[in-house]
Amino acid sequence: MQQLTYxxxxxxxxxxxxxxQEEFKNKYNVNSYENWFYNQVKGLLTFNTGQNEINFRYEEVGTFSTTSNTWKWAWDNENTLPEVKENIGRVKDFGTESNFNKLTNGYFESSEEEAWEFTAIATKLLNGIGVYRPVSDHLMIFMVILDHLDNQEAQDIxxxxxECADHEYRRRAFVCKHLxxxxxxxxxxxxxxxxxxxLSDDDDLQAWCAECExxxxxxxxxxxxxMAFAEIKLVCELCYFEMKELNLGHR
Ligand SMILES: [Zn+2]
Ligand SMILES: [Zn+2]
Incomplete structure (x- = not known):
């Protein structure tokens, strides 16, 4: 068998x-929307014009810095949140199996052209349906679009x-009004x-005070x-664990 060359x-x-990408463009026409934004916490890439929006789940491949001309894989980036790098480790595993060093080193000197190559590899290995590449200051962020979500699926996510006043976007949790x-x-x-x-889709963090108990x-x-006594309220996950820490003194 002929060995696969990089x-x-x-x-x-x-x-x-x-x-x-041609198919993706034709099918979803994302350039026709006025705005785009992504949310790492939710793993959602959204395009909209007014109320009209389209949502995708995405995974971050990595970032290319135009100031240092370096590439950093998302799996090597501690600033990348877990929700958008759940699968990208597969590219590294594939690199290890195939002895492709560029897929196994986390951070190195590179080029924009090569960044596209890495993104193409990730798209194949993650069965992506397209790619997107926003730019933030000197960073080009390379994303694989995993799938399209209908409005209900996006809303469920x-x-x-x-959105917490102290902790920005977090997972929701439920506590009684006394906590x-x-x-x-x-x-x-x-x-x-x-x-x-x-947490599975059916599970939410839920806690209540001694009196409610x-x-x-x-x-x-x-x-x-x-239930009437508890008057359950919505808080963010971090607030929830701060309450737990305060009351139980350990995590
Ligand atoms: Zn209570
Ligand atoms: Zn909070």
Whole structure:
């Protein structure tokens, strides 16, 4: 069997990407929208004009710095949030298997052209449907678009996050109205939690105070009465763990 060379692999990835990107452009016409923005916390890339919007899930491939002419893979970048680099490690694994050093070194001198090559490779390995490359100051951010979300799917993702005055965008959590970040009131949880834990779509962080626990026990369950007493409110995940820390003194 002929061994795969890096050069021929890159070439085939670039060819595939050109075709994919053409298809992507024709299908979604993203350039016709007035605005675009991405949200690392939610892993969403959004284009809109007024109320009319289109959403995609994306993964960050890496960034190219036009000041230092260096490439940094997203898996090597601690500023890149986990939500947008869940899969990019596959490119590194592939590089290890194939002995392609450029896929396994995290950070090195490079060029914009090469950055596109890496993005083409990532698109192939992650089964992307297209790419996007916003620029932020001196950084070119290379993204693989994983899939298109309809408005309901996008809304479901957005709903899982809240904007907190102290912590910006975070995952949502629910607590009773008595829990706060100043005074100990006890802390009971629906299930054992740790910060940044994986949560399935049906699970939310939920906690309530000692008094709510008493009412709940008296009622035997979360009834209309205990719910009315608790008046569950929405907080961000970080606030939730600050409350837990305050009350339980450990994380
Ligand atoms: Zn309470
Ligand atoms: Zn918060």
């Amino acid at each position: 050069a021929s692999f890159v070439e085939s990835c670039i060819e595939e990407l050109k075709a994919l 957005k709903d899982r996050y809240v 706060n970040r100043q005074h100990k009131v006890g802390f009971e949880e629906a299930f054992e939690t740790v910060e940044n834990m994986e 008493l009412v709940r026990e008296r009622e035997g369950e979360w009834s209309d009465n205990s």
